[in-house]
Amino acid sequence: MQRSFTVKAVWDDEAKVFVCESDIDGLHIEAETLDAFEDLLYETAVELIVANHVSADDLATKPLKDLIPAIVWQRPGDVRHAA
Numbered sequence: 001m002q003r004s005f006t007v008k009a010v011w012d013d014e015a016k017v018f019v020c021e022s023d024i025d026g027l028h029i030e031a032e033t034l035d036a037f038e039d040l041l042y043e044t045a046v047e048l049i050v051a052n053h054v055s056a057d058d059l060a061t062k063p064l065k066d067l068i069p070a071i072v073w074q075r076p077g078d079v080r081h082a083a
Contacts, residue, residue, distance in 0.1 A: 004070045005049060009037050011076070024071075025052035034075055045071055 007027070009018040018037045020029035026048045031037035049069045058067060 003066075003068075004072060005045070005053075006072045007041055007045065008074075009034060009076055018076075024048050038073075038075075041071075041073060 005024045006022060007024065008021040009029075009031075010021055011017075012019045012030075015030070017030045017032050018034060020027055020037075020041075024045055027041075027045060029037055029040045029044075031040055046069070049071075053069070054067060
């Protein structure tokens with residue numbers, strides 16, 4: 001299992017929302033603010049990692065410490081577009 005996943009918020013100027021770029025299968029986020037983006041990220045990311053990146057064999061044979069993922073999330077530095 002991959003132990004580290006990345007999530008990046010990218011401003012979509014046409015849609016006027018932050019959209020998600022990530023290597024977490026199934027994670028699709030669109031939000032008008034970074035705070036809303038973070039809320040959705042924390043609500044959905046771990047569940048999607050377990051559902052889409054952890055196998056039944058992993059759950060049966062690996063220690064829990066080896067199954068806990070790291071989610072690398074860094075807020076964008078330039079948020080002037082989000083008004």
